[in-house]
Amino acid sequence: MSSAMHPAMDMAAERGMQLSPAGESGVQLLEVSMGPQHPSTHGVFRMDVVLDGEKVVKLKPVFGYLHRNHEKIAEKETYLGNMPYTDRLDYICSLTNNWAYALAVEKLAGIEVPERAEYLRVITAELTRLQNHALLIGFLMQDMGASGTPLMYAFREREKIQDLFEALTGSRMMSNYMRFGGCRVDAPAGWLAEVGKMVASFPQFLDEFEALLTGNEILMARTQEVGVVTRERAVNAGLTGPMLRASGVNYDIRKVDGYGIYNRFPFRVPLGEHGDTYDRYMIRVLEMRESVKILEQALKEIPDGPIQDPKTKPRNFRPKVGEAYGRIESPKGELGFYLISDGTGTPYRYRVRPPSLINLTLLEEMCLGHNVADIVVILGSVDIVLGEVDR
């Protein structure tokens, strides 16, 4: 350590205080704890950041502040009783969480889902995707300093979707809607027409949103070449969802698995080229446009009929001994539920594969060498919800 530094440091050294080593810039390294109550961390998430001047030299993500024993609780609950808990994983996308869990249980017990219920699932899942991506972009802009405006526009659209969810499921966020072998209730009269109206007006919102943001020079300056993830790194780290596709890997579980009835919808999978934050923003916009197409087709094709497999009953549900893994393309990536049944009314093992947590793997790598302000933007583009990261 050179003594030709700030007089205060010399004084500290005289008193025998331990000083952290200096960085490349010659300035002492500074350790900052960002979070867990920092407004940019999207919940109770903490990053221990070591800074050399303004540059990040080390970053350690610390999570677990929202841990609530989700997987252990599930081993004590009935299969049905777990459904409302899955709402609370990624509380923005409760309907896709429901679907992933229902899919795992249906695989476990070998239950068929009626046609109309499949369509209702696709409609609710794609609405969830619209809502999640719109909100994510809003929050990303908020993190970047566009205080409020894009976020409020996103919230305005989200509110319309939430009203639709409330009319269908009874709750804006904690829907508890899917059941093993179908859905809990049928769409009320006129609901599909309301969805149709909302879907028809959504492209206009997207156009306006893009006019506001896509060409914005500040947005470009803050996001392009920031937080680059290469194709190889993305695959090796197990990233999924928009994070992976922004790096140019064509992997969408809706296409790969074709779960539910997704193979009936001819949608395209947008891919990024650079794997930077701007690509991750753009992927979300393009995915929303594809979701609108899926919704339009689903609303046109949805048949009448039952919404629940009549063989399944809500109480005393006991799948046969076995194990199953059900996964879907949630708006954030691959959301999977792994279940082991021992033939009783409660799962023997219940495991969640959360996209938010696994997409955080490369956080340090993305942030190294960037400025402090970029950490916030990079974290915002990963799209995490702490309910899912910590479980």
Place this chain on the structure above:
Amino acid sequence: MLGRGIVEGMLETARNFLGSYVSRERLTTVQYPEERLAHIENARSFPFLVYDGADWQAGMRCVSCQICEKECPPKCIYIEKSVDKKPDAVGRPQNYPKVFNIDVSVCMSCQICVEVCPFDAIKMDVEYELGAHDRFGGLLLDKQRLSKSNEYYHRIHPTEAAAVDAALAEERAKMQAKQQAAAAAAAAKAAAPVAATPSAAIPSAPATEGKA
């Protein structure tokens, strides 16, 4: 040209700002609590107990079968079964809950209790302004606070309540037909010297008609 994107974005902001003066589409907020939105029919907040007729104790549909207590995921329901019996919504003599508490600070509004209730006794309310100064007593709702009339249920969930009433009326009709058959059988038996049959002790169905 540098700055063009920003200017275009500003135009978008101006469009929304000025539009909010003329279009409801762009001004979507309401001034709560002075101004309120009508609740959506399927909305749900916390459970309540339905009773028929005017007296909440006599008309209580709950027969304290305790299925909801067992199935409730966060276990926020506490029920104590009565020793004596009273006629339920369809006229069968049944137990009733001596104690029925729901801790709404624990309840997560999942409505699984509603789904598993075989007696249509527990339904979801739409009341959401439940703030209380006492977080223990104020949010622990007892039987009396939970009881709400069937008319109230019809007011908040008209479609669902009508379906429930129709199903109950059907069941009640079946029950009455059964009782009449039993009474006829008893009358036939009355010719014999031993007359006291248990069916004569079954009270008639409570006055619950006239809804919907």
